[in-house]
Amino acid sequence: MTGFATLSGEHGPWSWTWDIRGVNGRGLDLRVRVPDWIEGLEPAVRAAVPQAVKRGSVTVSLRLTRAEDEAAAGIDPAGLTRVLEQLRQVEATAAGQGLALRPTSAAEIVAMRGVQSAGRDESETQALSAALVAQLPGLLGALDEMRAREGAALVRNLSAQVDDIARLTGEARALIDARRDQMAEALRRNLARVMENADGADPDRVAQELALIAVKADVTEELDRLDAHVTAARALVAAEGPVGRKLDFLCQEFNREANTLCSKAQNAELTGLGLDLKTAIDQMREQIQNVE
Numbered sequence: 001m002t003g004f005a006t007l008s009g010e011h012g013p014w015s016w017t018w019d020i021r022g023v024n025g026r027g028l029d030l031r032v033r034v035p036d037w038i039e040g041l042e043p044a045v046r047a048a049v050p051q052a053v054k055r056g057s058v059t060v061s062l063r064l065t066r067a068e069d070e071a072a073a074g075i076d077p078a079g080l081t082r083v084l085e086q087l088r089q090v091e092a093t094a095a096g097q098g099l100a101l102r103p104t105s106a107a108e109i110v111a112m113r114g115v116q117s118a119g120r121d122e123s124e125t126q127a128l129s130a131a132l133v134a135q136l137p138g139l140l141g142a143l144d145e146m147r148a149r150e151g152a153a154l155v156r157n158l159s160a161q162v163d164d165i166a167r168l169t170g171e172a173r174a175l176i177d178a179r180r181d182q183m184a185e186a187l188r189r190n191l192a193r194v195m196e197n198a199d200g201a202d203p204d205r206v207a208q209e210l211a212l213i214a215v216k217a218d219v220t221e222e223l224d225r226l227d228a229h230v231t232a233a234r235a236l237v238a239a240e241g242p243v244g245r246k247l248d249f250l251c252q253e254f255n256r257e258a259n260t261l262c263s264k265a266q267n268a269e270l271t272g273l274g275l276d277l278k279t280a281i282d283q284m285r286e287q288i289q290n291v292e
Contacts, residue, residue, distance in 0.1 A: 018060070
């Protein structure tokens, strides 16, 4: 989701620079900062951005200036006086609350509503708006290029983390297979010890209880689900389009199985593998927050 792009342009006496920035976010949070006297510009930006960005906190801003000779000819003295008075009020209020504001440049004042109203006609504004809107695809394309470079590195990191989870799951399965006979022998010894000290106990009932204990200690099902989640994660990492939410949900499933594995382990080595799994899953989840 992280990216940044700029794009400059000119039309008649006007020149401008578009800025777009994207950072991590759970959904699409779009902020648009454009001159409000250019009718239709902000709606055009809000319609265009979601076509290219599905998730993240995105800020689009426009710095617009007009050639000095043209700007001077179009300044409305009454409008300028009104804007300057409003700026003084804002600065005085901010100072009273202990806030220091950045000085406002002349170019920014000229671009404010009402300052140049006498020097702009409707056709000029419409032509300017059309020129600005025409640059939006190029701006979004530049953002996508940067995000694609970030994404390629992210794919490599996520793939390595999924491989770590697969490796740890395989080690846990090998450990379970190696200690299967030991567990069976331990259950037989426990059963014999219980029967020796349980006068009148029903042997079948005792055997059933021990069988239930063995089932509860079996983590084969959890390992099978971890393998399935690894396959799903690899498919999502390789897929086109927004997959961040799906990967985030899959990490929750990974973590659930790792927690169950640790709770059932009854073995220090298997518990250690479960904790290593949880660490790898947490690292993967951190990276997924960068995925659209």
